[in-house]
Amino acid sequence: MSDLPLDLGDWxxxxxxxxxxxxxxxxxxxxxxxxSSTTYPTLGADRWGVLLPFSAEGYSLHVGLISTTAGCxxxxxAMLGPDDxxxxxxxxxxxxxxxxxxxxxHGDLLHRDETIDFGLPVVxxxxxxxxxxxESTVLAAGIGGIEFDLILMMTAxxxxxxx
Amino acid sequence: MKILVVDDSKAMRMIVKRTLRQAGxxxxxxxxxxxxxxxxxxxxxxxxxxxxTDWNMPDMTGIEMLEHLNAEGVEIRxxxxxxxxxxxxxxxxxxxxxxxxxxxxxxxELFRGALEPVLA
Numbered sequence: 704m705s706d707l708p709l710d711l712g713d714w715x716x717x718x719x720x721x722x723x724x725x726x727x728x729x730x731x732x733x734x735x736x737x738x739s740s741t742t743y744p745t746l747g748a749d750r751w752g753v754l755l756p757f758s759a760e761g762y763s764l765h766v767g768l769i770s771t772t773a774g775c776x777x778x779x780x781a782m783l784g785p786d787d788x789x790x791x792x793x794x795x796x797x798x799x800x801x802x803x804x805x806x807x808x809h810g811d812l813l814h815r816d817e818t819i820d821f822g823l824p825v826v827x828x829x830x831x832x833x834x835x836x837x838e839s840t841v842l843a844a845g846i847g848g849i850e851f852d853l854i855l856m857m858t859a860x861x862x863x864x865x866x
Numbered sequence: 867m868k869i870l871v872v873d874d875s876k877a878m879r880m881i882v883k884r885t886l887r888q889a890g891x892x893x894x895x896x897x898x899x900x901x902x903x904x905x906x907x908x909x910x911x912x913x914x915x916x917x918x919t920d921w922n923m924p925d926m927t928g929i930e931m932l933e934h935l936n937a938e939g940v941e942i943r944x945x946x947x948x949x950x951x952x953x954x955x956x957x958x959x960x961x962x963x964x965x966x967x968x969x970x971x972x973x974x975e976l977f978r979g980a981l982e983p984v985l986a
Contacts, residue, residue, distance in 0.1 A: 728971030729881070783880055796877040802922070803970045806949025810969075813952060821950070823874075823924060 707761055708816040711838045711857045714808070718766050718855055721807035722844060725800055730781045732847030739841040739852065751775070751828040752852070753798040755805050760818040762859050766808065767827060768801055768844070769852040777849045798824035867985065868895045868912065872905040872919040872928060873947075878970070882918060882947065888974035891981060902926035906934065914942060916984060921948035921955065929955075932962040943984055947972065 719736050726734045746752075752769030770778070772793075779788050779796040788796070805821045813819055839856040869886065873879045879898050886896060897912070899905035902923055908914065919928035926934070932944055946959045951969040959967050966980040 725971060728973075779877070783877055792876060795875050799875045799877045799881075802875070802949050806951070806970060809950050810952070823922060 707759075709759075709812060711764075711840060711855060713812065713815070714764055714766070714855050714857065715840050715842070717808040717811045718804065718853060719842065720811065721804040722768075722846075722853055724807060725803040726846045729800060729803060730778065730847060732781060732849075734847070735845040736853065737843045737845075739843045741841050742839050746828060751826065752854075753794060753801045753824045754827045754854075755798075755801045755821060755824040757805070757808075757819060757821045759816055759820070762857055764858070765854075765856045766801065766805060767854045768797055769827070769854060770797075770850060774849050774851060778846060778851075781847060781849075794826045798826070867893075867915045868897060870897050870899060870905060870908055870912075870914045870917045872899045872902060872917060872923075872931070874900055874920065874923045876900070878920065885972065885974050885977050886981075889977035889981065890974075891977075891985070894985075902928060902931035902934075905931060909935070909940065909942060916981070917942055917944040918947050919944060921946055921950065921959075929958055929962055932959070932964060936962060945980060945984070 723734045726732045746769065749772050750769065752767050754765045754767035757764040775793045775797050776788060779793045782796050801824045809819060809821055837856055837858045839854065842853040844851045844853040871879050871882045873882065883896050886894065897908060899908055903926060919931060921928045928946060935942060944964055945966040945968065946964045947968045947970065949970045951967065956967050965984050968976055968980055
């Protein structure tokens, strides 16, 4: 993926800045980011999150936030006020943080690659596939003390390959 | 005066309503739609003074909704509230008659500045 206008590091920088700014604006919370020992986060019964797809010429990229159910609920409480939020409402709130982040990342990087576009956030509960053509980075994100994984996965598109 | 907030995210609709209150528009009647098609039904059956719509929604986007209203000859005041804000999108929104274009995250001050001239 070396001949692409943006590499994964550029996306990680943009996502980090966007998470700090969106958490401040939406939640009034300070975010601290640190390197993680893993490149793929663990998902399971009590560990899930929201991913949002970007597309660009030659590659796709997913950005997401993953935490425990309690972590996602705490973020929703901070965003909308404490309440008995349903699972769908919690997913919606976390998804909106990722959506706002994506808008900031898009605005930050579009001048370097005008083919960038992005879609809608989706809930992620299944295993994340470590594909041969993917690069990924995980950062440990403390959003007002709530622990999340900030994940970015970049996949080169291979023309003609269906799966 | 009635404001219609259109966004597929319930969380964002709640934040928009809260920001409207913080911006001093707490005297307005606010109704919600979770999709563009639901918003079109409300606009057809209710007296709406201002539409605040998201851009990126499944099925029909906010800008497609505004363009549909234009094609149908429906005159209604509207503004976009969206997470993306490229020059092309701003131009398309303006062409569709959007009176303002706010990007998320927004503040009460931005809301006041955008809405006051429209609702005055």
